[in-house]
Amino acid sequence: MTNASNGLPFDDIRNLVNAIEGPDAEAIAKTKAHDAGLTKPPGALGRLEQMAEWVAGWQHRYPPRIERPVVAVFAGNHGVVAQGVAAYPQAVTAQMVANFQGGGAAVNQICKTFDLGLKVFELALDHPTRDITQDAALDEADCAATMAYGMEAIEGADLLCIGEMGIGNTTIAAAISHALFGGKPEDWVGPGTGVDSAGLARKADAVRRAVALHRAHLGNPLEVLRRVGGRELAAMTGAVLAARLRNVPVLIDGYVATAASAILFAMRDDALDHCMAAHVSAEPAHRALLEKLRLKPILDLGMRLGEGSGAAMAAGLVKAAVNLHNDMATFESAGVSGKEFLGRLALDVCG
Template identity: 80%
Template sequence: MTNAATGLPFDDIRNLVKDIPGPDHDAVAACRAREGQLTKPPGALGRLESISEWLCAWQAQHPPKSERVVVAVFAGNHGVVAQGVAAYPQEVTAQMVANFQNDGAAVNQICKSFDLGLKVFELALEKPTRDITQDAALDEAECAATMAYGMEATEGCDILCVGEMGIGNTTIAAAICHGLFGGEAQDWVGPGTGVDSEGLKRKADAVRRAVALHKAHLDDPLEVLRRLGGRELAAMAGAVLAARLQRIPVILDGYVATAAAAVLFAMRPDALEHCVAGHLSAEPAHRRLLEKLGLKPVLELGMRLGEGSGAAMAAGIVKAAAKLHSGMATFASAGVSNKEA
């Protein structure tokens, strides 16, 4: 896919993507050296060992930090809901934001369980994006500004979990994936919050019509985002990009958050190496999308709630991996005999 310069707001985003840092190889080497001295057989902690190494690589330090883990939930509304693609009315988005703020949602309880911070970003809920079957969801300036707003989510954290809330946004995620990766519209749609078989047909039809309408512009991933996306997806893409620039590892939530991140992958295939997939959503197309991105989920619990819940659950595992690596004794410090040479 091409990233041609336009002289417009997206140029700033393109330039940032060109300048993203790579992993810190010295931190990785230090991590591996300590891992080999910890009081356990080599490889005995399985993927937990690779997670601690991943943290070091993208935090550019050893040992890794996990004291300030933040779950950022971005909320937006979508004009495509007028196409009958959602099981719940659009006002539920604002009602759930209030629930987050009042400590009443699932993600609140998960955050308390693992001592995670929670930030909720409300994105002009009173003004849904334009219906993607009839127009571009956002103009370029709106989309770039929303990405820039999402970049603020990284402030003061060691690890960032990215999630969302938005009635109708699994349709948006499906449209983005269809626009980026092709296939058939029905390959990318699923029940979301629980639409019936007729609702599923409406979703696939809306995705098909939207991608056909914007087809001439879909060779540019940022155009895919602004034409087929939404405010919370643009903000999540901005947050993921900012985290890379600031050397903050990212845990992605489910299908919608991963679709937002996929825009960066389409711009640059190594753009998501600082990310892990928190879980495998029960939304059917999430597996297909993770395979496209080369991401292996940390958890597979059959969850499909959104609101950052899967990423927050995975954060407990990531925090444990960091603590294991940093806190375990070495053979020498514990006076334990190591494996004979």
């Protein structure tokens, strides 16, 4: 195995993270100015107004447009399943990928509802990563190559929703969270797809042993990713980074997608500024992880399905926010003065 200190594969990733830029201040200013003229009281649309600014700023253009929204679902398998951490056999990963491809999954119906593109990426499902309690999940070259694959997978999107599928990957998310943010393993594990109390104890034990095994290397976030991560997480990390470099705003799905994104935050604390948390899942540690990343979820629906479903739901709201901004009448176009409009509104409200 190669080490991060040798340079080589991970150096390119570090250089890209160092090269990221901020939002387009001019696009944000134009969005604010236009919003001030829309036929509504200032702030009346709440976070929807902020979403329009967010899209414009990170797309680096005005007006904001969402013409090619994509839900990207990355699927991988994990050697840690051998530790009894999952409620379902590993074969379910491939079966669910087939379900996505056949149009039968929940995410397919949400994408159909909101006119979102869906891309599903299988990542060597027949070759699970190594068991993180025994060895590093990936070597450096494989991890970097998988990140690069995720970077290329988002080509053409102007709004990216990242999601995943992988039996055992909530254990991986917990290991990454524990490695990056400390606490106890029990703070970061949850039922996932439905393990019982004994399964929950096995998950916490697996996380404890994995982090202890790799502890000497966990000061480097990319080493965290390759040692206690997995292929679908590496691909999502790469996709989120590429989106920043290509001026694409990102909606992060649930606990596993958030853990993948946390790698970039640990490298640079503004690296997720182009992202919004689509929702907070029912997986208990997700809320705590979002707080660590300073991300406020858009939705709180008690969902814990994964597969990009929460991100796809939130994308419907983001599309609505952009359409409201672009297509609402202004006071000028409606032939109504701002004071007259607000006065009429006050009369309507007060009767």
